[in-house]
Amino acid sequence: MYKLYYVPGACSMSVHVALNECNQPVTLEKIDMAAGQNRTPEYLKISPRGQIPVLVDGDMVIREGAAILIHLLEKHNSPLLPKSGAARTEALEWLMFANATLHPAYARCFFLKRNGQTDGPLVDAAIANVNSLWAEVEQRLATRTYICGEQMTIGDILLAVIANWSGNLPQPVTLGAHTKRMLKQVVARPAYQKAIAEEQVEYKAAA
Numbered sequence: 622m623y624k625l626y627y628v629p630g631a632c633s634m635s636v637h638v639a640l641n642e643c644n645q646p647v648t649l650e651k652i653d654m655a656a657g658q659n660r661t662p663e664y665l666k667i668s669p670r671g672q673i674p675v676l677v678d679g680d681m682v683i684r685e686g687a688a689i690l691i692h693l694l695e696k697h698n699s700p701l702l703p704k705s706g707a708a709r710t711e712a713l714e715w716l717m718f719a720n721a722t723l724h725p726a727y728a729r730c731f732f733l734k735r736n737g738q739t740d741g742p743l744v745d746a747a748i749a750n751v752n753s754l755w756a757e758v759e760q761r762l763a764t765r766t767y768i769c770g771e772q773m774t775i776g777d778i779l780l781a782v783i784a785n786w787s788g789n790l791p792q793p794v795t796l797g798a799h800t801k802r803m804l805k806q807v808v809a810r811p812a813y814q815k816a817i818a819e820e821q822v823e824y825k826a827a828a
């Protein structure tokens with residue numbers, strides 16, 4: 622059985638949803654970051670950067686979210702990651718957009734907030750960056766049901782997870798109508814609802 626180290630509602634939730642989409646049972650190991658559980662010597666042996674997600678699959682310990690998702694979706698032949706060709710490249714492009722562009726854009730805002738900056742030019746610039754990325758998503762979704770077309774792919778799930786962090790930013794961000802429509806469809810899926818119930822998070826981004 623898989624083991625997932627997670628924080629409720631954090632980027633690890635995309636792995637949780639993917640496991641549910643693949644109908645895979647998982648042992649959930651909650652990490653309380655506020656209590657410093659990610660900095661204990663035991664946890665640092667599992668995750669040297671003190672981060673989540675970490676997925677344990679037999680003898681394998683996988684630490685980067687995108688690598689974990691690709692590993693799972695390939696292993697379980699999930700349509701969330703097309704097998705080959707342009708469709709696969711596009712799905713990977715938008716997974717990486719969420720993981721390596723949008724996620725760090727939010728992380729910069731949280732870093733500023735944690736360090737006492739809730740307004741001023743740095744915060745404005747960081748929020749403007751987040752808004753410009755969501756504007757790009759909105760533009761794509763004006764002509765597509767999901768970020769890569771009519772088939773939901775893994776990027777949509779990670780976008781939905783990240784969108785729900787917006788209420789914790791130092792300033793509000795704008796999610797467009799097409800984006801909210803996509804988020805509603807993704808979050809309505811039984812796999813997402815199961816993860817919401819198991820992690821006990823509230824989903825607000827699609828309202």
Ligand SMILES: N[C@@H](CCC(=O)N[C@@H](CS)C(=O)NCC(=O)O)C(=O)O
Pocket residue numbers: 631632633670671672673674684685686687720
């Ligand atoms: N590149 C990593 C980033 C993971 C990451 O930033 N996780 C956050 C939660 S969403 C975390 O563990 N933050 C705590 C820390 O960095 O100390 C991945 O995609 O897995």
